[in-house]
Amino acid sequence: MEKQDSNGKFIVxxxxxxxxxxxxxxxxxxxxxxxVTGAAVRLGYVHRGIEKGAExxxxxxxxxxxxxxxxxxSHIHATAYTLGVEKLANVVAPPRAQAIxxxxxxxxxxxxxxxxLGVAAHEGGFDTLFMFSWRDRETVMDLLEMxxxxxxxxxxxxxxxxxxxxxDEKITAIRKGLDFLEERTHHYLKVINTDETFLGRTRxxxxxxxxxxEELGAVGxxxxxxxxxxxxxxxxxxxxxxxxPVRLITATEGDLHARFVxxxxxxxxxxxxxxxxxxxxxxxxxxxxxxxxxxxGETISRVEAPRGExxxxxxxTGGDKPDRIKVRTPSLCNWGTVTSVAVGHKLADMxxxxxxxxxxxxxxxxxxxxxxxxxxxxxxxxxxRQYGIEYYR
Amino acid sequence: MNEVKLENPWQQALDRVRSWARINSPxxxxxxxxxxxxxxxxxxxxxxxxxxxxxFGIKLQGSPRHADVLICTxxxxxxxxxxxxxxxxxxxxxxxxxxxxxxxLSGGAFQGCYxxxxxxxxxxxxxxxxxxxxxxxxxxxxxxxxxxKSLKGETPDPQANAAGAG
Numbered sequence: 282m283e284k285q286d287s288n289g290k291f292i293v294x295x296x297x298x299x300x301x302x303x304x305x306x307x308x309x310x311x312x313x314x315x316x317v318t319g320a321a322v323r324l325g326y327v328h329r330g331i332e333k334g335a336e337x338x339x340x341x342x343x344x345x346x347x348x349x350x351x352x353x354x355s356h357i358h359a360t361a362y363t364l365g366v367e368k369l370a371n372v373v374a375p376p377r378a379q380a381i382x383x384x385x386x387x388x389x390x391x392x393x394x395x396x397x398l399g400v401a402a403h404e405g406g407f408d409t410l411f412m413f414s415w416r417d418r419e420t421v422m423d424l425l426e427m428x429x430x431x432x433x434x435x436x437x438x439x440x441x442x443x444x445x446x447x448x449d450e451k452i453t454a455i456r457k458g459l460d461f462l463e464e465r466t467h468h469y470l471k472v473i474n475t476d477e478t479f480l481g482r483t484r485x486x487x488x489x490x491x492x493x494x495e496e497l498g499a500v501g502x503x504x505x506x507x508x509x510x511x512x513x514x515x516x517x518x519x520x521x522x523x524x525x526p527v528r529l530i531t532a533t534e535g536d537l538h539a540r541f542v543x544x545x546x547x548x549x550x551x552x553x554x555x556x557x558x559x560x561x562x563x564x565x566x567x568x569x570x571x572x573x574x575x576x577x578g579e580t581i582s583r584v585e586a587p588r589g590e591x592x593x594x595x596x597x598t599g600g601d602k603p604d605r606i607k608v609r610t611p612s613l614c615n616w617g618t619v620t621s622v623a624v625g626h627k628l629a630d631m632x633x634x635x636x637x638x639x640x641x642x643x644x645x646x647x648x649x650x651x652x653x654x655x656x657x658x659x660x661x662x663x664x665x666r667q668y669g670i671e672y673y674r
Numbered sequence: 675m676n677e678v679k680l681e682n683p684w685q686q687a688l689d690r691v692r693s694w695a696r697i698n699s700p701x702x703x704x705x706x707x708x709x710x711x712x713x714x715x716x717x718x719x720x721x722x723x724x725x726x727x728x729x730f731g732i733k734l735q736g737s738p739r740h741a742d743v744l745i746c747t748x749x750x751x752x753x754x755x756x757x758x759x760x761x762x763x764x765x766x767x768x769x770x771x772x773x774x775x776x777x778x779l780s781g782g783a784f785q786g787c788y789x790x791x792x793x794x795x796x797x798x799x800x801x802x803x804x805x806x807x808x809x810x811x812x813x814x815x816x817x818x819x820x821x822x823k824s825l826k827g828e829t830p831d832p833q834a835n836a837a838g839a840g
Contacts, residue, residue: 297757298738303714304706305754326753327708330787337786349783352712352808396715399722415722422719433712433808643711 290318293628297326302400302635304642312628320623320631322616327643335606340366340440340575343603348434350608351644353396356382356389357586358644359438362606364519365582365595366440369575376524376563378442383521384558385429385437386584387551391462392421393587394544397639398469401541404632405482410472417465424458427451442568452559463552466545473541483538487622487634490535497617501589503638506543507535513585520584525557537637544639574601586611588639610644696742697825699731700818702772703741703765707758707794708784709748712808713775717745720811727815730822738764743821745814746798749777749784750791762798770825772817773800776807783807 290311297305305326311319331350335343347362348355360382367374374382395418402410422432429435429445437443473479489499494507504511508531514522515529530546532539579596589611596605615638623634706714720727721734735741738761750758762769773794776782784790794800801824804817 297754298703298705298761299736303704303718304711305757326757327706327748327751328753328789329708329749329751329784330789331784334784334787346783349710349712349807352710352715355710355712412723415719416724419719419722419724432810433716641711642706643709 295631296323302632302640302642304640306640306642308631308635310623310628310631315627315629317623317626317628317631320620322620324613324616324642332606332608335603337602339601340571340573340603343606344438344440345436347606347608348436350610351641352433353393353641354389354586354588354591354644355434356385356437357584357591358608359436360386360520361582361584361591361593362595363438363440364584365580365593366575367571368580368582369578369595369597370440370571371576372441372569372571374442375566375569376521377565378567379521380524380558380563381443381445381447381567382438383525384447384555385425385435385443386520387555387558388421388425388428389435390587391548391551392418392425393639394548395421397544397587397636398541401633401636401639402479404636405479407479407482410469410479413465414469417462420458420461424455427454439568441571442566444567446567447559447562452562455555455559459552459555463549466548466552470542470545473538473545480538482630482633483541484536486537486626486630487637488534488536489618489622491533493621494535494618497621498614499589499618499638500611500614501586501639502540502543502547503589503615503618505529505531506539508533511590513583513590517583519582521558524561524563525554527554537633540637574599575603579605588612588641589614608644610641612638612641612644615640693825697822699733700742700770700822701733701735701740702743702745702818703735703738703761704745704747705758705761707746707748707754707778708751708790709775709777713747713778716808716811717747717774717814720814725811725815727818730815730818732818738762739766741765742769743818744769744771744798745774746771746794746800747774747778749781749787750794750797751789752791753789755791755797758794758797770801770821771798772802772804772821774804774809774814774817776805779803779805 293310293312296307307323309321310317335346338346344359348359350358395414399411399414426432428451429437437445489507491508494504494509510529510531512529514527528550530543532543575597577597577599582593584591591611592609594607595603598604619634619638704717719725773779777784778794780793781790802817802821804813806813
């Protein structure tokens with residue numbers, strides 16, 4: 282992922298174990314004095330081979346495995362997978378299940394954005410905000426634990442529906458928690474927009490124009506902060522987003538400050554959507570029956586994860602195990618923006634720039650093969666399959 | 675304790691002071707050797723106001739050369755193995771390792787994936803195992819407290835307060 286040739290320059294290597302981010306990733310910044318002239322990212326420390334592992338597990342076991350692609354956005358991975366498998370099996374989950382999926386997904390988005398707010402503030406040296414936002418995040422963690430029974434991997438989805446239900450007591454508790462969080466989010470918006478020190482670190486730092494964002498293939502809040510109107514919940518509603526539409530939130534500045542504002546405004550919209558779901562929660566069954574063997578076919582399932590567009594490709598040959606599962610996660614798409622906008626900034630801005638895209642290494646460490654025009658080669662499926670068999674033998 | 679014990683009474687007194695200081699304020703580093711982030715955000719949560727592990731004197735450190743305790747999460751991937759061993763070797767003696775999460779204990783959900791070497795104990799010696807997928811922050815704190823107890827010379831009792839370590 283090298284952006285610029287960094288020969289003959291002083292290079293600052295960072296990682297893979299480093300105090301800035303809690304996950305392993307290796308960065309090389311070429312600097313001239315204090316100014317960064319080139320940036321390179323090396324990923325792959327957390328590559329575990331989940332896609333291949335999924336081929337050895339059956340359809341139900343894969344929900345468990347694929348939730349563990351990422352601990353922060355686990356529910357959305359399971360949702361993308363179950364929606365895809367349901368499409369293959371020609372089954373539609375009941376409306377109540379879809380609503381509960383949407384509800385948990387939105388709660389997860391709140392938890393992810395508050396987590397990111399804290400981490401990004403920490404990278405900027407603003408530890409007070411880190412502590413405050415993580416304290417308030419415990420509220421939404423409590424809600425998720427109350428609804429699903431676990432703080433991190435919720436295991437809400439099953440093929441054909443969900444396995445948890447809401448009752449009046451839980452609904453009251455969620456409303457109470459949301460009221461508190463909404464008040465706090467308004468406070469954070471005020472801090473982000475008015476605190477001089479904070480604005481000094483974020484305003485006009487890492488500015489990315491709309492054209493750049495589109496060319497580099499940015500997704501999610503990073504793209505929306507540059508004015509790209511791209512949100513799958515609006516463009517291609519899935520699960521419960523038909524009945525409970527969300528607002529598309531964008532900003533035009535494209536700098537770090539805009540990314541803070543977009544994410545916090547998204548939280549506010551999450552509260553509104555969750556309240557709407559609680560007001561008009563459909564009744565009925567929680568799950569429908571899904572056959573153990575999924576009919577032959579292939580499908581693409583797209584959802585909007587907290588970090589952007591998440592795509593699952595699922596192929597079945599009619600057995601009780603998938604033939605192929607391909608995951609495309611949002612974090613990987615956003616790395617290109619970091620290496621491009623880093624050039625010309627001070628080295629001290631790098632941690633915040635890195636955190637600005639909300640990187641999640643556990644989901645972005647996957648195999649990518651980039652074919653350059655001068656060394657492209659075409660493999661037939663048979664060759665590729667043979668290569669795979671030999672490789673894993 | 676891996677320190678060389680000398681017969682010199684002055685040295686013995688010094689060792690006692692060192693051990694006392696270490697128990698009062700162990701410095702930890704955190705390394706993710708291939709985990710899904712679930713354990714990592716729970717480790718971070720132990721540092722934040724609700725759980726606040728700093729009240730036990732535990733501080734998260736950036737550099738392995740300053741640390742006493744390595745808190746390690748996740749199954750060990752092929753890429754991360756060398757780094758994990760290097761970080762372990764960089765830590766000054768005596769050093770302790772806490773493996774957090776089911777993957778760190780056994781490989782967990784990722785057993786059999788082609789890029790996974792196995793549990794943390796396959797690569798470096800581990801002192802405390804904290805099970806759970808992911809363990810609650812309370813469980814992580816409990817694991818650290820068990821380590822501190824064993825440093826004091828007490829026998830850790832996994833059964834005591836086990837209910838709180840779900």
